[in-house]
Amino acid sequence: MRLSANRLGWAAGQRQIVSDVSLQIESGETFGLIGPNGSGKSTLLRLMAGLMPRAQGAVMLDDDPITKLPRPEIARRIAFVEQQVETSDALSVRDVVELGRTPWLSALAPFGSQDVEIVRDALSVVGMAEKVEQGWSTLSGGERQRVQIARALAQRPRLLLLDEPTTHLDIHHQLALLRLISRLSVTVIFALHDLNQAMNCDRLGVMEGGRLVACGTPPEVLTPERLASIFQVRATPLRDPADNSTLFRFHCLEE
Amino acid sequence: MNTPVTSGALPRATGLGVLLRPVALWGVPGAIVLLAAILAGVVIGETPLPFSMVVAVIANNLWGAGYEVDLIDAGIIWSYRLPRTLVAAACGAGLALSGVVLQALVRNALADPYLLGVSAGASTGAVVVTILGVGGGMIGISGGAFIGAALAFVLVAALARAAGGGSAQLVLAGVAGSQLFNAMTSFLIAKSANAEQARGIMFWLLGNLSGVRWPDVWLAVPIAGVGLFACLAFVRSMDAFSFGASAAASLGVSVRRVQVVLIGMATMITATMVSLVGSIGFVGLVIPHAMRFVVGPRHARLIPASALAGAVFLIAADIVSRILIHGQVIPIGVVTALVGAPGFALILIYNRRRL
Numbered sequence: 001m002r003l004s005a006n007r008l009g010w011a012a013g014q015r016q017i018v019s020d021v022s023l024q025i026e027s028g029e030t031f032g033l034i035g036p037n038g039s040g041k042s043t044l045l046r047l048m049a050g051l052m053p054r055a056q057g058a059v060m061l062d063d064d065p066i067t068k069l070p071r072p073e074i075a076r077r078i079a080f081v082e083q084q085v086e087t088s089d090a091l092s093v094r095d096v097v098e099l100g101r102t103p104w105l106s107a108l109a110p111f112g113s114q115d116v117e118i119v120r121d122a123l124s125v126v127g128m129a130e131k132v133e134q135g136w137s138t139l140s141g142g143e144r145q146r147v148q149i150a151r152a153l154a155q156r157p158r159l160l161l162l163d164e165p166t167t168h169l170d171i172h173h174q175l176a177l178l179r180l181i182s183r184l185s186v187t188v189i190f191a192l193h194d195l196n197q198a199m200n201c202d203r204l205g206v207m208e209g210g211r212l213v214a215c216g217t218p219p220e221v222l223t224p225e226r227l228a229s230i231f232q233v234r235a236t237p238l239r240d241p242a243d244n245s246t247l248f249r250f251h252c253l254e255e
Numbered sequence: 256m257n258t259p260v261t262s263g264a265l266p267r268a269t270g271l272g273v274l275l276r277p278v279a280l281w282g283v284p285g286a287i288v289l290l291a292a293i294l295a296g297v298v299i300g301e302t303p304l305p306f307s308m309v310v311a312v313i314a315n316n317l318w319g320a321g322y323e324v325d326l327i328d329a330g331i332i333w334s335y336r337l338p339r340t341l342v343a344a345a346c347g348a349g350l351a352l353s354g355v356v357l358q359a360l361v362r363n364a365l366a367d368p369y370l371l372g373v374s375a376g377a378s379t380g381a382v383v384v385t386i387l388g389v390g391g392g393m394i395g396i397s398g399g400a401f402i403g404a405a406l407a408f409v410l411v412a413a414l415a416r417a418a419g420g421g422s423a424q425l426v427l428a429g430v431a432g433s434q435l436f437n438a439m440t441s442f443l444i445a446k447s448a449n450a451e452q453a454r455g456i457m458f459w460l461l462g463n464l465s466g467v468r469w470p471d472v473w474l475a476v477p478i479a480g481v482g483l484f485a486c487l488a489f490v491r492s493m494d495a496f497s498f499g500a501s502a503a504a505s506l507g508v509s510v511r512r513v514q515v516v517l518i519g520m521a522t523m524i525t526a527t528m529v530s531l532v533g534s535i536g537f538v539g540l541v542i543p544h545a546m547r548f549v550v551g552p553r554h555a556r557l558i559p560a561s562a563l564a565g566a567v568f569l570i571a572a573d574i575v576s577r578i579l580i581h582g583q584v585i586p587i588g589v590v591t592a593l594v595g596a597p598g599f600a601l602i603l604i605y606n607r608r609r610l
Contacts, residue, residue, distance in 0.1 A: 046501075049505060051501060051504055051505055070509075071504065071507045071508060071509045072507035073507075074507065075505060075506050075507030076507065078505075079505070080505040082501075082502065082505075085498040085499065085502055086498070086499075087497045087498050087499075088362070088364055089497045089547075089552040090547065090551070090552050091497055091552055095494075095497075095552070095553060096497075099494060099495055099497065099498075099506060100506070102491050102492075102494070102495050102506040102507055102508065103506060103507030105491055107488065155506075
């Protein structure tokens with residue numbers, strides 16, 4: 001699914017958090033959003049998911065303006081994984097993933113055997129199938145993250161939005177998740193911090209002070225000048241002889 | 256390697272069977288339990304009446320069976336105990352439903368109509384209409400209670416929002432709102448009611464089913480029934496609120512619409528029940544929590560279980576209020592509080608890590 005954002009913006013009172021972001025994400029693309037803390041990545045993701053009140057600008061999903069689509073229809077197209085979510089309910093892993101079926105269900109289409117299958121698939125994709133009966137409150141941060149991703153997959157979306165999905169994961173699950181995302185036949189937009197992980201995206205967008213300051217392929221975007229001016233680091237490119245890929249080693253630039 | 260995740264929907268089987276199976280599985284036993292509780296409510300009392308006579312009187316009235324019964328006993332059963340028990344059941348179910356709805360949407364374990372000031376507002380509204388005669392008979396006690404309840408909730412919600420909008424703020428605002436409306440009620444009674452009126456109102460405020468007659472049944476039962484079906488229509492939406500309103504929105508729930516419909520309905524139920532029987536605390540708080548332990552947090556089970564448990568609990572509380580002290584009826588709110596306060600304490604201890 002193609003997503004076009006036109007002059008998106010959002011203000012908290014007088015303070016403009018995101019301003020004037022225009023962006024086109026093509027169908028099947030994996031798009032990474034990078035930028036320092038507080039640069040507006042999360043807010044931009046929420047704007048693209050149509051979840052922010054008082055949003056400025058417009059989002060189109062294929063040819064439909066998002067504001068004209070009913071909520072369940074948006075949720076059938078877009079799944080959103082927040083950075084961190086909490087509940088006080090004593091839900092099991094299965095309960096949480098089943099929530100992903102919500103937009104597909106109605107009084108006349110109750111939860112059925114297909115839904116059971118979709119939930120099972122989603123859980124096995126993130127490697128949580130064995131813990132299906134376990135309580136949400138007993139899970140570690142990384143396990144919760146994976147269950148939320150399973151919930152998002154159970155929505156069977158055409159666009160997956162993830163807000164720093166690798167934050168709570170150990171290194172194995174970080175890499176497994178990134179590999180999983182790269183294999184999905186859906187469009188993916190995610191915010192991330194690790195610039196080496198960002199190298200694997202089809203395209204990158206760089207946020208700074210609420211504005212999209214650069215957009216393009218990773219080599220176009222991650223230039224030494226930009227890394228210095230936006231992230232305040234000096235990067236030494238290194239070559240991994242295992243697969244000939246380029247990695248960065250970062251050094252802090254003191255001002 | 257292919258992953259099993261693809262986009263799009265699978266074809267789905269729809270059918271009445273999927274809908275009716277849980278109704279048959281849980282609805283029938285539930286109806287039997289409710290019926291047994293109602294019969295117990297009619298049989299047990301200061302004057303114990305034999306079960307056979309109760310059945311005979313009900314049969315006579317429902318389809319003119321023509322059994323020979325003592326007229327006074329028949330009067331006690333049909334005009335006094337049966338409507339009283341039915342209203343107790345409807346109130347219990349309605350208050351428990353309000354509790355489930357508020358806890359689900361407000362995302363706070365301690366939310367209930369009593370704590371959020373809705374009950375207190377309803378009392379004030381009812382007292383304004385009764386004592387001051389506001390509305391000139393056009394509004395009625397129920398109308399007054401509804402306006403008071405709605406006003407109290409709007410005020411509490413606005414205060415919570417002004418204080419930062421968290422769920423802890425809502426509970427604190429609810430406490431302030433309850434105190435304010437209870438104080439206004441007391442003020443009105445002290446200023447305007449004569450001694451006899453005051454005693455009657457104080458007794459009513461603590462929860463009193465003594466005055467209940469059939470017209471009250473025709474108000475309470477449909478309201479509880481409509482509430483139950485409305486809640487059942489929104490079980491998935493309420494589940495989706497588990498991770499907060501924003502997560503619910505991203506799951507396709509029209510958050511504002513669900514909040515307006517369900518909180519509006521909870522306010523209406525509370526207002527109606529308070530206008531009929533006074534303010535009965537703890538049912539809306541304790542019953543949903545107790546039921547979460549029994550049937551889990553998913554609303555498809557929690558809603559019917561809470562409605563049933565609330566109904567049975569309030570019938571039982573009414574029976575206790577009638578027979579605990581011979582020759583005297585204790586306000587039912589006192590009985591529910593005597594059970595509810597320890598229950599509330601348990602919830603506080605259970606939730607201490609989450610608040």
